[in-house]
Structure formats: structure tokens, C-alpha cells
Amino acid sequence: MLYAVRIKVTGRVQGVGFRPFIFNLSKKYNINGTVQNNLEGVIIHAEGSRDLIASMIDHIHSRPPQLAKIREIIVDENQPSFFKEFIIVPSNRSGHAEPLIPADAGICNDCLNDMREEDNRRFRYPFTNCTQCGPRYSIIRGLPYDRPQTAMDKFHMCISCQEEYENPSNRRHHAQPVCCPNCGPELILYDLNKKPVKTNQKAIQEASSLLSNGKILSIKGIGGYHLACDAHNEKAINEIRIRKNRPQRPMAIMAKSLETAKKYCQLTEKEAEMLKSPEMPIVVLRKKESCELPDLLSPGLSTIGVMLPYSPLHYLLFENSNLECIVLTSSNPSGLPLHFKEDPGILSDYVLTHNRPILHPVDDSVIQVNQDGEITFLRRSRGFIPDVFTSALPLNHILALGGNQKNAFAAGKGHSIYMGPHIGDLDNEEMLQHYENQVNHYKSWLGLKEEFIAVDSHPSYLVNKSASRFKGTVIKVQHHHAHHVSCMADNNLHEPCFGLILDGTGYGDDGHIWGFELLYGSAASYERLGHLTYSPLPGGEKSVMEPWRNAAGMIVHFWPSHGKDLAIKLFPQKAREINIIENMVNKKINSPLAGTCGRLFDAVSAILGICQTSTYEGEAAIKLSDYIYRPHSANCKPYPFKLIKNKGEPYQLDFSPMIYKIIQEYFESVPPAAIIQRFHQTVVSASVNLILSKADERPDYNRQIVFSGGSFQNLFLAQELSRHLQGKGFSVYTHKKVPCHDGGLSLGQLMIAAQQTKAKEEKRR
Numbered sequence: 011m012l013y014a015v016r017i018k019v020t021g022r023v024q025g026v027g028f029r030p031f032i033f034n035l036s037k038k039y040n041i042n043g044t045v046q047n048n049l050e051g052v053i054i055h056a057e058g059s060r061d062l063i064a065s066m067i068d069h070i071h072s073r074p075p076q077l078a079k080i081r082e083i084i085v086d087e088n089q090p091s092f093f094k095e096f097i098i099v100p101s102n103r104s105g106h107a108e109p110l111i112p113a114d115a116g117i118c119n120d121c122l123n124d125m126r127e128e129d130n131r132r133f134r135y136p137f138t139n140c141t142q143c144g145p146r147y148s149i150i151r152g153l154p155y156d157r158p159q160t161a162m163d164k165f166h167m168c169i170s171c172q173e174e175y176e177n178p179s180n181r182r183h184h185a186q187p188v189c190c191p192n193c194g195p196e197l198i199l200y201d202l203n204k205k206p207v208k209t210n211q212k213a214i215q216e217a218s219s220l221l222s223n224g225k226i227l228s229i230k231g232i233g234g235y236h237l238a239c240d241a242h243n244e245k246a247i248n249e250i251r252i253r254k255n256r257p258q259r260p261m262a263i264m265a266k267s268l269e270t271a272k273k274y275c276q277l278t279e280k281e282a283e284m285l286k287s288p289e290m291p292i293v294v295l296r297k298k299e300s301c302e303l304p305d306l307l308s309p310g311l312s313t314i315g316v317m318l319p320y321s322p323l324h325y326l327l328f329e330n331s332n333l334e335c336i337v338l339t340s341s342n343p344s345g346l347p348l349h350f351k352e353d354p355g356i357l358s359d360y361v362l363t364h365n366r367p368i369l370h371p372v373d374d375s376v377i378q379v380n381q382d383g384e385i386t387f388l389r390r391s392r393g394f395i396p397d398v399f400t401s402a403l404p405l406n407h408i409l410a411l412g413g414n415q416k417n418a419f420a421a422g423k424g425h426s427i428y429m430g431p432h433i434g435d436l437d438n439e440e441m442l443q444h445y446e447n448q449v450n451h452y453k454s455w456l457g458l459k460e461e462f463i464a465v466d467s468h469p470s471y472l473v474n475k476s477a478s479r480f481k482g483t484v485i486k487v488q489h490h491h492a493h494h495v496s497c498m499a500d501n502n503l504h505e506p507c508f509g510l511i512l513d514g515t516g517y518g519d520d521g522h523i524w525g526f527e528l529l530y531g532s533a534a535s536y537e538r539l540g541h542l543t544y545s546p547l548p549g550g551e552k553s554v555m556e557p558w559r560n561a562a563g564m565i566v567h568f569w570p571s572h573g574k575d576l577a578i579k580l581f582p583q584k585a586r587e588i589n590i591i592e593n594m595v596n597k598k599i600n601s602p603l604a605g606t607c608g609r610l611f612d613a614v615s616a617i618l619g620i621c622q623t624s625t626y627e628g629e630a631a632i633k634l635s636d637y638i639y640r641p642h643s644a645n646c647k648p649y650p651f652k653l654i655k656n657k658g659e660p661y662q663l664d665f666s667p668m669i670y671k672i673i674q675e676y677f678e679s680v681p682p683a684a685i686i687q688r689f690h691q692t693v694v695s696a697s698v699n700l701i702l703s704k705a706d707e708r709p710d711y712n713r714q715i716v717f718s719g720g721s722f723q724n725l726f727l728a729q730e731l732s733r734h735l736q737g738k739g740f741s742v743y744t745h746k747k748v749p750c751h752d753g754g755l756s757l758g759q760l761m762i763a764a765q766q767t768k769a770k771e772e773k774r775r
Contacts, residue, residue, distance in 0.1 A: 012057055012058070012090045012092070013057070013058065013059060013060040013063060013090075014043075014055070014056065014057045014087070014088045014089060014090040014091070015055075015056050015063055015085050015086060015087055015088055016053065016054070016055055016085070016086045016087075016088040017053070017054040017055075017056060017067065017070075017083065017084070017085050018050060018051060018052070018053055018054075018082075018083070018084040019051050019052045019054070019070065019080060019082075019083050020050060020051035020080075020081045020082045020083075020084075021051065021078070021079050021080045021081035021082065021398075022077070022078055022079040022080075022111075022112055022113070022397065022398075023051050023052045023074075023078055023079075023080065024047050024051070024052070024111075024112055024153075024154060024155040025077075025111075025112030025146045025150075025155045025186065026075050026076075026077035026078045026112055026141065026142075027075045027077070027078075027140075027141025027142055027181070027183075027184070027185070028052050028074075028075055028078055029045050029046075029047065029052065029098050029183075029184050030098070030141060030178055030180075030181075030183035030184055031074070031075045031078075032045040032052070032054055032070075033045060033096060033098055033178040033183070034178065034179070035066050035069055035070070036056070036066075036096035037096070038066075038069075039058065039062040039063070039065055039066040039069075040058055040059075040062055041056050041057065041058040041062060041063060041066060041096060042056075042057045042058065042093040042094060042095055042096050043055040043056045043057050043058075043091075043093050043096055044093070044096070044097055044098070044099045045096075045097075045098055045099070046098070046099045046100070046101060046102060047101040047102070047154040047155065047156070048101065048102040048154060049102075049153055049154060055088060055091070055093075057090050057091070057092070057093055067083065067085060070083060071083060075141070075142065076142055076288060077112070077113075077115055077142060077143075077288055079397065081398070081400065098178065098184065101154040101155075101156050102154070111146075111147055111150060111153070111155075111396045111455065112146035112147065112150075112155060113146055113147050113289070113392075113393055113394060113395060113396065113397065114144075114145050114146050114147050114148050114232050114233065114372065114392055114393060115142070115143045115144060115146065115288040115289070115290075115393065116143060116287075116288055116289070116290035116318075116319075116320035116321070116393070117138070117139070117143045117144070117319075117320060117321060117322055117325070118140065118142045118143040118288075120140065120142070120181060121138045121139060121140055121143055121144075121322070122322075122325065124138055125138050125322055125325065125326075131170065131190055131191070131192075132190055132191070134211060134214075134326060135190060135191050135194070135322065136197060136214065136321075136322045136323040136326055136364075137187075137189055137194045137195050137322060137323075137364070137366065138322045139185060139187050139188065139189075139322075140181045140182045140185050140188070141181055141182065141183065141184065141185045142181065142288075143288070144185070144187050145161075145187055145232050145366075146187075147370060147372060147395060147396060148232055148233045148368050148369065148370050148371070148372050148392075149161040149162060149187065149366070149367070149368070149369055149370075150369065150370070150455075151163075151369055152454075152455070153455060155186060156186060157186045157187075160186050160187065160369075161366055161367040161368070161369050162186060162187050162189065162366065165189055165193055165194055165195065165366075166193060167188065167189070167193055168190065168192040168193035170190065170192070171188050171189060171190055171192075171193055171194075174188060175188050191210075194366075195364045195365050195366035196209060196210055196364060196365055197209060197210050197213045197214065197323075197362065197363070197364050198213060198362075198363060198364070198365075199213040199216055199217055199360060199361070199362050199363075200355065200360065200361045200363065201359075201360055202355060202359060202360070204355065204361075207360070213362060214323070214326045214327060214330055214362075215330050217229070217327060217360070217362045218326075218327050218328075218330035218331035218333070219330075219331065220359070220360055221238060221239060221240055221327065221331060221333060221336060222240060222331045222332065222333060224239070224240060224243050224245060224246050225239070225246070225359045225360060226238070226239045226246055226249060226250055226253075226357070226358045226359050226360075227239070227358055227359065227360050227361070227362055228341045228349075228353045228355055228357065228358035228360070228361045228362070228363075229323070229327075229338075229361075229362045229363075230353070230361075230362065230363040230364055230368075231321060231323070231324075232320070232321055232368075232372070232392065233348075233350065233368060233370075233371050233372030233373060233374075233391075233392050234340060234341070234348040234349055234350040234368060234371045234372070234373065235340070235341035235342075235348075235349040235350065235353040235361075235363075236338045236339060236340060236341055237250055237253075237254070237337070237338075237339050237340070237341045237357060237358055238336050238337060238338055239336065239337045240333055240335075240336060240337075241263045241303060241304075241307065241333075241334075241335035241336050241337050242302075242303070242304065242334070242335070244304045244306055246337075247261070247304060247306045247307060247337060248306060250337065250339065250357075251306075253343075253357040254339070254343060254344050254357060255343060255344050256339075256344050256625075256626075257625045258309050258310070258625040258626060258629060259344075259625065259626040259629070260307065260308035260309075260311060260313075260314065260315060261307055261308070261315075261337050261339045262292045262314075262315035262316065262317060262337075262338060262339060262374065262376075263303070263307060263314065263315070263316055263317075263335045263336065263337055263338065264316075264317050264318065264319060264324060264335065264336050264338045265316055265317070265318060265334065265335050266319070266328045266333065266334050266335065267318065268282060268285060268286060268318065270334050270335065271285065271295070271316050271318070273334075274297060274298060274301045274302070274303050274314075274316075274335075275295035275296060275297055275298060275301065275314065275316060276295065276296045276297075276298055277295060278379060278383070279383075280379045280383040280385075281293050281295060281379050284377060284379065284385065285316070285317070285318050286318065287393075288393065289375060289392070289393025289394055290317060290318060290320035290393060291317065291374065291375035291376060291377050291392075291393060291394075292315040292316065292317045292374050292375065292376040292377070292389075293315070293316055293317070293376075293377055293378070293379065294313050294314070294315050294316075294376065294377070294378040294388065295313060295314060295315075295316050296312055296313050296639065297312055297313065297314055303335065307337070310620070310621075310633045310636065311632070311633065311636050312636055312639055312640070313636070315376060317338070317374065338374075340373065341353050341357055341358065343356075343357065345435070345437055345438065345441070346438075346440055346441070347371075347434075347440055347441055347443075347444035348371045348373060348434075348444075350368040350371035351367075351368070370431075370448070370451060371431075371448075372391050372392045372395060372431050373389065373391045373392060373431065373432050373434075374389070374391065374392050375387070375389055375390055375391045375392050375393055375394050375432075376388040376389040378723075378725065380725045380728070380729060381725075381729060384744070384746070385746070386723070386725070386728075386744075386745065386749075386750065387745070387747070387748060387749040387753070387754075388723060388749060388751075389416075389432045389749070389753065390418065390429070390431075390432060390747075390748060390749055390753060390754075391431045391432040392431075395429070395430070395431040395432075396428055396429065396430070396431070396452075397429070397747075398426045398427060398428055398429075399426070399427040399429070399499070399747065399757070400425050400426055400427070401425055401426075401427060401499065401761065401764070402425065402504075403425070403533075403761065403764040403765065403768060404424070404425065404764065404768065405422025405423065405424065405425060405426065405427060405760065405764050406422060406423060406424055406461075407422065407423075407458060407459055407460055407461040407462065407482075408421070408422035408460070408461070408462045408463075408464065408760055408763050408764055408767070409421055409422070409449070409453075409458070409460040409462070409463050409464070409480060409482065410422075410463075410464040410465075410756040410757070410759035410760035410763065411463065411464065411465050411466070411473050411474065411476055411477065411756065411759070412430075412433075412466075412473060412752065412753075412755050412756035412759070413466055413471065413473065413489070413752035413755045413756075414435065414436050414437075414466075414468070414471045414472055414473050414752075415435050415436075415514075415627060415751075415752045416432065416434065416435065416627075416749070416751050416752045416753040417432075417433040417434060417435070417436050417445060417473060417752065417753070418430050418431065418432055418433060418748075418749075418753045418754070418755075418756055419433070419445070419448070419449055419452075419756050420756035420757055420759070420760045421449075421452050421453070421456060421458055421460075421760075422760055422764065423456045423457075423458060427499075427757065427760060428452060428456060429748065429756070429757065430448055430449065430452060430756075431448065432753060433445050433448060435627070436471075436472050436473045437472065438472075442472055442473070442475065442476065445473065445476065446476055446479065449476070449480070459481070460480055460481060460482040461482050461483065462482050462483050462484075462485055462763050462767055463477050463480055463482040463483070463484050463485065463763075464485045464487050464756075464759035464760055464762065464763035465477050465484055465485070465486055465487065465759070466486070466487060466489055466492070466516075466517070466755070466759070467486040467487060467488050467489065467517055467519075468489065468516070468517035469517070485762075485763045485766055485767075487758070487759045487762050487763065488516075488517075488518070488519060488536075489513075489516030489517055489518075489524070489755070490509075490511040490513065490516050490518075490524055490525070490527045490529065490719070491529065491531070491536045491758070491762065492755050492756075492758035492759045492762060493509070493511045493513065493516075493718035493719050493750075493754075493755065493758060494509035494511060494529050494531065494536060494716060494718060494758065495532070495533045495757075495758035495761050495762055496718055496745070496748060496754045496755060496757040496758030496761075497509070497716035497717065497718040497743060497744070497745055497750070497754075497758075498532065498533070498716055498743075498758075498761075499533075499757050499758065499761045500743075500745050500746050500747050500748055500754070500757065501716065501743040501746065503714065503716070503743065504532065504533075505532065505712055505714075506530060506531050506532040506534075506711075506712060507530070507531075507532070507712050507714040507715060507716060508528065508529070508530050508539075508701065508704075508705070508711065508712075508713075508714065508715035508716070508740075509527075509528070509529040509530070509531070509536075509715065509716045509717075509718065510527070510528055510697060510701065510715060510716075510717050510718075510731070511525075511526075511527040511528075511529060511717075511718050511719040512525070512526060512607035512697075512717070512719045512720075512721035512722055512727065513525040513526075513527075513606060513607060513608060513718075513719030513720050513721060513751075514554075514606055514607070514608030514609070514627075514628065514719075514720050514721070515554065515604070515606055515608065515609075516606075519538075522544055522602065522603040522604065522605070523547065523602055523603065523604035523605070523606060523609075524541065524605065524606065525542070525604070525605065525606025525607055525608055525609065525719070526541055526542035526605055526606055526607040526610065526663065527540070527541050527719075528540035528541065528660075528661075528697075528700055528701060528704060530704075530708075530711060532765075533758075533761045533762045533764070533765035534765050534769070538660045539660055539661065539704045540660050540661035540662065540663065540700045540704060541605050541660055541661075541662060541663070542605035542606065542607070542610065542662070542663050542665070543605055543654070543662045543663065543664045543665075543666075544603035544604060544605045545563060545564045545567045545568065545603070545604065545605070545609075546563045546564075546567050546594075546595045546598075546601035546602070546603060546604075547559075547560060547563060547601060547602050547603075547604045547609065548560075548562070548563040548591045548594045548595055548600070548601045549594070549600060549601075550600060550601075550602055553609075554609070554612075554624070555623070555624055556622070556623050556624070557612035557613065557615055557616040557621060557622060557623070557624060557630040558580075558581050558584060558616040558622040558623070559587075559591065560609050560612050560613050560616065561577070561580070561581075561612070561613040561614075561616040561617050562577040562580075562581065562584070562587075562588050562591050563591055563594075563595055563601065564613050564666075564669065565577045565580075565669070565673075566588075566591060566592050566595050566596075567595055568666040568669065568670075569666075569670070570596075573592075574588060574589070574592045576673060577591075579677075580616075580617055580673065580676075581616075581622070607693070607719065607721040608628070608631055608720065608721060610665060610693075611630065611631035611634055611635070611721065612624075612630040612631060613669065614634060614669070614672060614686075614689055615630035615631060615633060615634040616630060617669070617672060617673060617676060618634070618672070618676055618682050618685060618686070619676075620633050620634050620637075620682065621633045621634070628720065628723075631721070631724075632723075634686060635686075635690075635724045635726065637682055637683045637686040637687075638683075638686060638687060638690055638726045640683045641683060646687055646688060646691050647688065647691070648668075648688065648691045648692040648694075648695040648696070649667065649668035649671050649672065649688055649689065649692040650667040650668060650671065651663060651664060651665050651667055651668050651692060651695075651696045652664035652666075652667060653696070653699055653700060653703065655703070661700055661703060661704065663696050663697075663700055665692070665696070668689070668692050672685055672689065690724075690726055690727065690730070691730075693727065694727065694730045694731055694734060697731060698731065698734045698735060698738075701715065701735065701740075702738060705740075713739055713740050713741065714740065714741045714743065715735060715740050715741070715742055715743070716742075716743045716744075717731065717732075717742065717743070717744050717745075717750070718745065718750050718754070719750060719751070720750065720751035720752065722744065722745070722750040723750060723751060728744055732744070
């Protein structure tokens with residue numbers, strides 16, 4: 011008896027070779043019918059024996075295409091149509107627009123082999139791709155994902171490519187970006203005067219030669235333009251730093267191969283796996299002691315960001331030269347949007363570009379791997395965007411704007427959460443306009459008409475200006491509550507739990523600056539159980555950029571009688587400014603009160619002379635934390651601290667005894683690595699003491715805890731705190747799919763807004 015079913019597969023199932031995969035399964039399991047894309051996902055009508063259809067469905071579940079991420083498979087019995095074969099039918103724009111948009115993927119080995127075979131028509135062709143690799147998100151104009159809806163619509167396939175595209179047994183069957191030298195995009199190399207120098211293969215050869223000879227090139231990649239130079243050429247690296255106004259911030263490199271990366275860096279099995287994954291992110295690796303790469307690449311750090319070639323063009327640049335590693339950093343001046351439409355070439359000597367448009371800019375993703383092999387996102391973008399999270403809460407028509415730093419927005423559709431790409435710091439109108447353009451793209455894709463807009467409660471965030479430009483009811487969300495709920499959502503937690511939020515800056519409910527918070531709650535509400543004692547930030551934002559001011563403000567505040575003398579002894583060249591700072595602190599002039607983990611790390615970094623003026627966000631804390639991996643004394647006993655317990659108020663951690671002891675040891679020339687090791691242990695010990703004190707006081711509270719906030723990029727803190735708390739019976743959860751810093755903030759904002767709208771709806775009923 012003929013059995014028929016309708017199968018709906020949702021998730022990331024478009025642009026990943028899913029329809030040809032199903033077509034080939036139909037032959038394997040002797041099934042007739044159809045497969046089609048629509049706005050919901052992939053729809054399959056299958057006719058055959060009941061057992062063979064069940065086997066095919068099991069195959070889809072257990073062995074989908076490499077790039078596919080199946081969310082759900084729904085099977086319903088159907089009436090047979092008595093098909094005589096299995097066919098791929100044209101896409102249909104019907105259905106509910108809740109699909110997963112495919113992500114860009116690094117070149118696969120099969121395409122790499124095509125490029126290396128001299129008798130292959132794609133020999134050395136820099137736009138080679140198939141259903142398992144190549145651009146996706148960056149070239150999509152609309153859904154469903156078909157060639158007319160992409161940036162490839164103007165490139166008409168030649169006869170050979172058309173045959174591949176239409177052949178169900180070919181791996182380029184329905185590969186929307188498919189092309190070859192006869193019908194696809196072309197390369198062109200321009201000089202400083204925008205004069206064409208070379209095209210296609212000659213452009214690649216010339217570009218490789220220029221890089222080898224110390225020139226700086228702007229290269230159009232998958233999601234935007236990169237500045238590139240020889241990673242061993244200190245003069246060229248320094249010139250990029252000058253041109254980008256990026257004096258200290260680490261720059262990533264692209265290594266020719268995994269073997270090259272191993273030559274310079276220590277690699278775990280998981281780090282190697284991530285370097286070679288389809289997403290091909292930048293992986294932060296620890297340099298070997300024998301590493302011969304210039305320190306100028308990551309000044310003051312024992313780590314460096316490394317990626318492998320992820321586009322055909324990258325491979326060709328290496329294969330036409332003797333280069334082992336190249337610097338690859340965004341070509342825009344610091345603080346301005348990513349160049350993706352065209353690069354004016356103001357920072358480079360030459361521009362290597364092509365005529366395939368980039369519709370959606372996307373930066374390189376950055377990850378690090380902890381000792382347990384777990385991934386932490388530092389930047390979630392190319393390759394991982396736009397993966398979708400799901401929630402039991404209805405999220406329809408909620409837009410979460412995210413924060414001002416490391417921004418990434420989020421949009422709710424049905425029960426799906428669509429996280430936007432890494433945008434960056436929204437410090438000017440150019441960045442804000444770039445941000446709004448990306449939000450509008452998502453709204454268009456999803457058919458989203460925002461009814462509610464979740465924003466940070468900070469009154470001065472530039473990103474919140476966008477709330478008035480979008481439509482909808484504004485819901486203000488406290489910064490650290492959003493961090494707390496972001497980590498809960500990341501781990502699919504719903505019941506109230508503890509949250510330790512170690513962060514740089516967030517606007518508090520009392521008008522002060524929070525950032526070292528012990529919370530308890532969920533998306534519905536939260537309670538502040540404890541925090542760091544407040545100290546003044548003389549000059550406000552200026553103290554963030556100049557950590558020595560932050561340190562001086564703390565010292566003058568904690569020791570009024572002799573703090574000024576201590577500060578001048580630490581920073582003798584700043585005596586005049588310290589006199590002014592003392593006056594500002596005493597008279598409470600432009601000195602907002604702050605209690606944040608980031609500022610605590612900044613102060614210690616400045617006191618020890620590691621970083622007194624920051625040139626990029628978090629520099630002082632990052633350089634301080636790097637010492638934890640350097641040789642140090644065996645004395646890891648924590649410094650003294652105070653836990654202040656006032657009835658009816660949140661507990662307070664007072665680290666002033668520790669700071670005083672650190673200053674004494676600095677004057678006694680105790681090695682910085684030894685001081686920094688004890689400092690880290692003190693932060694861990696004090697945090698554990700605070701958490702256990704509150705947990706003992708509230709035995710009815712759930713002994714689960716989430717860690718969030720930018721300071722948890724410090725893997726040592728996360729690992730040590732986890733070890734101590736797990737030993738005391740806590741279940742500890744850290745971020746898995748979104749960054750712990752403000753790049754994950756919008757996920758928490760969205761969930762809190764959804765909970766509030768649900769509660770209001772229930773009240774109306």
C-alpha cells in the first residue's frame with residue numbers, strides 16, 4: 011500500500027544543500043514526491059513504503075548536511091498524489107516567515123581541490139563554492155533563498171554552471187552562488203589613484219607580490235574589506251596602526267595552514283577543530299615562548315588571534331607567495347563602520363576588490379576555548395550569524411536594541427530569537443546609522459513590525475536614540491538584570507537563580523554605576539543581594555579612558571588623610587592633576603560613584619604601572635589579566651578584604667585593604683605576576699564569600715548561579731569561581747552561544763521584555 015506524508019523541516023535548512031540532499035535520499039530509499047523551499051523552511055511530500063519513509067526521516071534527523079541546523083521535523087500523513095519520480099520544485103514565498111537564514115561558510119575541501127586541479131575549469135578561480143561552502147548571509151537580499159534573491163542575480167550562469175545547478179547528483183545542485191571564470195565575479199587591483207593595475211589571476215599574483223614587499227592592501231572579503239600586510243613586517247604593521255589610529259589594540263593574523271599556526275602558538279584539539287570548522291572564526295591562542303611573530307601584533311599580551319584562510323582568494327594569495335602569515339584587520343578607521351560597499355583606499359596602498367556586492371556586512375567572529383574545551387564568544391558574527399534561539403515565551407514583534415559597546419541587537423518572531431551581527435561601539439552618528447540599517451534589514455527579512463522595544467535604562471546611551479526612530483512601546487531594562495537573564499536564556503534556565511555579574515559599566519537603579527553585582531531573580535524580576543563598595547570616578551568617562559585617574563580617585567577617597575601623597579608617589583608626573591582630583595572627590599564635582607569589576611581591575615593595572623592610559627576598551631584589565639599566565643611565586647593567599655553586612659541592605663565588598671597592600675608590595679618591588687595572582691585569588695575568594703553568605707541567609711533560594719558581564723572574558727576568574735562554587739553544591743552556568751559582555755545583552759533585554767508583555771497580557775485577561 012502506498013504511504014504518503016508531508017514533512018516540514020525548520021531551522022537552518024536553506025542555502026546548505028538541503029534540497030539536493032533530500033533528492034539523493036529519495037533515490038536511496040526509493041521514494042517519489044517533491045521537495046520545496048518556502049518561508050517556513052523545507053517542505054517534503056514523500057510517497058513510498060512506510061518503513062522506507064521512516065528510514066529516510068531518521069536519516070534526516072541523524073545525518074543532515076554539514077551546514078544544516080535542524081530545529082524541528084514535523085511529519086503529517088497525507089493523501090498520495092501518485093508521483094512517478096522525485097523532483098525539486100520551485101520555491102514558494104508562502105508560509106510564516108520564521109526560517110533560519112543560512113550563514114556564510116568557509117571554503118570546503120572539495121572546492122579547494124577543484125581550485126588546485128590544473129584541468130579543472132575552476133583552477134585558481136577565487137569565487138569557487140558549492141552547497142557546502144561560500145557566501146550566504148552576506149549576499150542574501152530576501153527569502154526564500156534563491157539566486158534572484160541574492161547578490162549573484164546579475165551573474166547569469168553559463169551553460170556548464172547551469173548544468174551543474176540543475177543536476178541533482180552534482181554537489182553544486184541548487185548552490186545559489188555557483189559560478190566559474192566564464193560567468194562569475196571578477197577581481198581587480200587598484201592603486202592609490204584608483205587606477206586599475208591588474209585583473210583576475212594577474213591581480214592575485216601582483217597582490218601577493220605587493221604583500222611580500224611590505225605594502226598594505228585593502229582586500230574585499232566575504233563580509234567587508236580587510237587591511238592586510240605581511241605579519242612579519244614590523245614596519246608595515248606599525249604603519250597600519252598609525253593609519254587606523256590603533257596604537258595598542260591586538261590585531262588578528264591569518265596563518266597559511268594549521269601547521270603554520272602550530273609553529274607559533276600552542277593549540278589544543280578543540281582550538282584546532284574550531285580553526286578548521288565551517289565557521290572558521292578567529293581563535294585566541296597562546297603564543298609559544300619561541301614564537302617569532304612581532305610583539306607589535308598584540309602588545310603586552312601572551313596571546314594572539316589566529317584564523318585560517320576561509321575564502322578561495324585567501325588561499326590563492328598564500329599560494330602565489332612565500333608568506334606564512336598576514337595581518338587581516340578591518341579596513342575602516344577605528345570607531346567608524348565596516349567598509350563593505352567600497353573601500354576608498356585611504357588607509358591602504360592598493361585595493362584588491364571584486365564586483366560581487368556585499369549586501370550585509372559581517373565582521374570576523376572571535377572565540378576563545380577554556381581548559382574544559384568549551385567555547386566563549388568574544389565576537390559573534392561571520393559563520394554564526396544569523397543562528398536562531400528559541401523560547402517557550404511568545405516573542406512576537408519585540409525588538410531589543412542592545413548596549414552602546416560591542417553592540418548586537420535581537421529581534422523576536424513567534425518563539426524565535428534572531429540575534430544580529432556584531433556591530434561594534436556606537437559612539438557616533440555614523441555607527442548609529444550603520445546599526446539602524448542592519449536592524450531594518452532584519453525587520454524586512456522577518457516581516458517584523460515592532461510593538462515593543464527593549465532598551466538599556468542608561469539615560470545617555472546613544473543607541474537608545476533609535477527607540478524613537480522605530481515604532482513601539484519602550485521597555486527599559488536594567489543593564490545587569492539583562493546580563494543575568496542573557497546567561498539564563500543561553501542555558502535554557504527559567505526558574506529564579508543567583509547571578510554574579512562582573513562588568514565594566516552599567517547604570518544602576520540608584521543612579522550610581524554598577525558592575526560587581528550579586529543578583530537573584532529571573533526575567534520577571536530581580537533582587538540586588540550584594541555589590542562592590544562605591545568609589546568616585548573623577549571626570550566620569552575620562553577615568554575609564556585614563557585608569558590612573560580611577561586609581562587616584564579610589565586612593566584619595568579611601569584614605570583622605572594621606573591618599574593624595576600615596577597617589578602622587580605612584581604617579582609623580584601627575585601631581586598637578588591629582589591635586590585637582592582630590593578637590594573633585596572631596597567636593598563631589600563630576601565624580602560619579604562606581605562599584606564595578608572593570609574599574610577595580612583598571613585601578614590595579616594602573617597602580618602596578620601596566621596600563622595607565624587605555625587606547626581601547628578593557629586594555630588595562632586585559633593586560634593585567636595576561637600576567638596570570640606568567641611565572642609567579644607560589645604564594646596565592648588572598649589579600650585582606652571586608653564583607654560589610656548592614657541589615658536590610660545589600661551586602662558590600664570592600665577591597666580597600668587589598669588595594670593598600672598591593673600599593674605597599676609595589677613599592678617593595680614584589681614581582682607584578684605574584685601580586686596579580688594574589689589579586690585574582692582575592693576577587694575569587696571575596697565573591698565566593700559573598701555568594702555563600704547570601705545563600706546561607708536564604709536557604710530557600712535555588713542553588714544555581716549564572717556568570718555574566720565583560721569581566722568573565724577572563725577565563726581564570728570563570729574557572730576558579732566555578733571550581734569553588736561547585737565544591738559548595740552550586741550548579742554553575744556560563745555563556746555558551748552569546749558573548750558574556752554587552753554583545754549578549756540584547757538576548758536578556760528581549761526575554762525580560764517578553765516576560766513583561768506576557769504578564770500585562772495575563773492581567774488584562
